[in-house]
Amino acid sequence: MTSAYTSRPQGSRLADLLAAHAQLLSIAGFFLIMVVIFSIASPVFLSTGNILNLVRQIAPILIVAVAMTFVITTGGIDLSVGSVVALINASAAIVLQMGLPWPIAVIGLLLLGAAIGAIQGWFIAYQGIQAFIVTLAGLSALRGIALLMTEGFSIPISTDLGFVAIGREWLLGVPVPTWIAFLIVAAGFLTFWGTRFGRYVTAIGANQEAARRSGISTKQILLWVYVLTGLASALAGIIIAARLGSGSSNAAVGFELEVIAAVVLGGTSLMGGRGSIAGTVLGALTIGVIGNGLILSHVSPFFTQIVTGSIILLAVWLNARVFSRLASGARRKT
Amino acid sequence: MNANQTQGAAAAAPIPRIALSGIKKRFGSVEAIRGVDLALYPGECVGLVGDNAAGKSTLTKIISGTYVPDEGTISINGEPVRFATPADARKHHIEMVYQDLSLCDTIDVAGNLYLGREPMNGIFLDRKAMRDGARAMLERLEIKIPNLDALVAQLSGGQRQSIAIARAAAFDPQVLIMDEPTSALAVKEVEAVLDLINRVKAKGVTVVLITHRLQDLFNVCDRITVMYEGLKVAERKIADTDLTDLVSLIVGKGHGMGGHA
Numbered sequence: 001m002t003s004a005y006t007s008r009p010q011g012s013r014l015a016d017l018l019a020a021h022a023q024l025l026s027i028a029g030f031f032l033i034m035v036v037i038f039s040i041a042s043p044v045f046l047s048t049g050n051i052l053n054l055v056r057q058i059a060p061i062l063i064v065a066v067a068m069t070f071v072i073t074t075g076g077i078d079l080s081v082g083s084v085v086a087l088i089n090a091s092a093a094i095v096l097q098m099g100l101p102w103p104i105a106v107i108g109l110l111l112l113g114a115a116i117g118a119i120q121g122w123f124i125a126y127q128g129i130q131a132f133i134v135t136l137a138g139l140s141a142l143r144g145i146a147l148l149m150t151e152g153f154s155i156p157i158s159t160d161l162g163f164v165a166i167g168r169e170w171l172l173g174v175p176v177p178t179w180i181a182f183l184i185v186a187a188g189f190l191t192f193w194g195t196r197f198g199r200y201v202t203a204i205g206a207n208q209e210a211a212r213r214s215g216i217s218t219k220q221i222l223l224w225v226y227v228l229t230g231l232a233s234a235l236a237g238i239i240i241a242a243r244l245g246s247g248s249s250n251a252a253v254g255f256e257l258e259v260i261a262a263v264v265l266g267g268t269s270l271m272g273g274r275g276s277i278a279g280t281v282l283g284a285l286t287i288g289v290i291g292n293g294l295i296l297s298h299v300s301p302f303f304t305q306i307v308t309g310s311i312i313l314l315a316v317w318l319n320a321r322v323f324s325r326l327a328s329g330a331r332r333k334t
Numbered sequence: 335m336n337a338n339q340t341q342g343a344a345a346a347a348p349i350p351r352i353a354l355s356g357i358k359k360r361f362g363s364v365e366a367i368r369g370v371d372l373a374l375y376p377g378e379c380v381g382l383v384g385d386n387a388a389g390k391s392t393l394t395k396i397i398s399g400t401y402v403p404d405e406g407t408i409s410i411n412g413e414p415v416r417f418a419t420p421a422d423a424r425k426h427h428i429e430m431v432y433q434d435l436s437l438c439d440t441i442d443v444a445g446n447l448y449l450g451r452e453p454m455n456g457i458f459l460d461r462k463a464m465r466d467g468a469r470a471m472l473e474r475l476e477i478k479i480p481n482l483d484a485l486v487a488q489l490s491g492g493q494r495q496s497i498a499i500a501r502a503a504a505f506d507p508q509v510l511i512m513d514e515p516t517s518a519l520a521v522k523e524v525e526a527v528l529d530l531i532n533r534v535k536a537k538g539v540t541v542v543l544i545t546h547r548l549q550d551l552f553n554v555c556d557r558i559t560v561m562y563e564g565l566k567v568a569e570r571k572i573a574d575t576d577l578t579d580l581v582s583l584i585v586g587k588g589h590g591m592g593g594h595a
Binding site (some may be wrong): 003158190194195199202203205206207209210212213214215216217273274 | 387398400415419420421424430436437438439440441445449450451452455457458459
């Protein structure tokens with residue numbers, strides 16, 4: 001049987017739009033469900049005080065997760081972020097105790113974080129060693145350095161210093177760490193979505209050789225994404241030191257896993273080529289809400305890790321199996 | 335049409351647009367290219383044929399900067415050059431359609447067409463210019479892709495190949511290399527690509543075409559170069575050869591190389 005020619009209908013725009021953002025919608029839905037459950041379980045969950053507390057608490061995760069989104073979108077991983085946080089955290093307390101003016105200390109520590117990222121990035125981009133291996137080595141060695149420097153003790157930071165304002169001060173009714181996180185998220189979003197750098201990060205994750213053949217300096221871009229995670233981890237380490245008023249080599253244990261979980265929950269593909277800063281923000285918020293909500297619901301703190309782990313698996317499973325199948329028949333790579 | 339005619343009266347011995355001399359490339363213990371000389375002139379199309387693993391793709395990837403040769407020299411318009419990366423070759427207006435297409439599946443059509451030379455609006459990508467430019471590029475090549483926001487992964491094999499061709503042809507190349515550009519295309523689309531080759535040739539572009547569809551070579555090529563096990567074993571003007579001759583050269587009969595292989 002033959003049919004008379006008609007031009008092929010384009011299909012619904014809305015369906016295309018939903019398909020393109022299925023992952024984002026699913027994590028947004030998941031986040032809202034968590035909020036509803038915990039607001040029923042605990043009356044104080046939705047109070048302004050608790051919400052501000054929550055967004056202050058997750059600021060370090062949010063900041064590092066934004067940078068980690070770039071790394072994972074290239075198809076890489078940075079396992080060393082927790083150890084960089086600890087190293088910077090401990091170093092902050094040490095240099096402040098030595099009497100270094102705090103603005104100089106902050107700049108120096110940020111540069112140190114960036115330099116650590118650059119060294120790891122050089123091994124990954126220019127020496128072709130797998131990111132997993134390089135940053136696993138970083139995870140071990142950098143916390144080791146922090147332990148060596150502090151000999152395992154927690155070092156106090158004088159609250160007379162302006163430094164602690166970074167973690168404790170409020171601005172226009174919102175904690176400073178939240179403002180910092182907000183600025184990082186905005187900058188990360190614009191860079192990822194709108195600039196050549198963001199475009200090339202995606203291109204490298206999708207097909208590194210194709211990106212190179214298109215004249216992109218893939219090695220340089222790869223090195224830079226690890227500089228970003230180093231820098232973001234340093235910032236997180238400074239914020240944590242300022243909030244707690246102390247520096248410790250035991251800060252941020254397991255931090256890298258929370259950060260990676262936030263990024264993956266947000267729909268960024270571990271295979272590279274597909275990432276979303278908006279998704280990462282929702283992922284970080286979801287992890288923050290689960291931790292905070294379970295405590296407010298008087299669940300044993302030991303349960304938090306079990307529940308967090310299960311929910312991550314459930315959410316990623318829903319994402320990978322259910323939503324993406326609904327979303328697209330023709331997509332080659334999920 | 336041969337090189338002397340296209341070069342015009344200015345030079346008695348025309349300078350090739352691109353000339354390779356003594357090119358060698360080794361992968362581990364395998365010598366993929368064993369000393370090849372090749373001269374390509376403006377406005378001509380050279381067909382590169384040979385059996386699988388004859389070194390056709392390797393040779394073209396050396397021209398496009400993807401591989402750096404172990405030995406030998408490349409010169410463009412008589413000036414020696416050295417390509418350390420594909421970016422260097424792109425600066426000399428050498429564009430290539432790769433056999434594997436080299437597309438980024440998770441980037442949209444316009445983004446792939448402009449990959450590596452995105453139009454900018456300040457520090458941000460100029461998405462509107464990219465989309466409008468992409469539409470114009472595809473229209474010139476009569477490629478129908480309804481939704482330019484579609485990710486390349488969602489397109490058919492033929493559409494993907496068309497995009498790779500459009501990307502190479504659209505940015506005023508001086509040398510256009512096409513490695514199996516028509517393998518996934520339908521009849522009408524193949525005709526469009528052959529038309530395209532004839533059009534860019536008329537504008538003075540040098541075209542290198544690798545294809546297993548030997549009949550296509552007779553439609554667009556001026557010369558045919560035959561490779562065999564990493565060597566250039568024969569060069570024929572299109573008027574001096576036919577399908578039978580080509581086939582025997584490709585399988586290694588016509589040039590006395592096949593016997594001891």
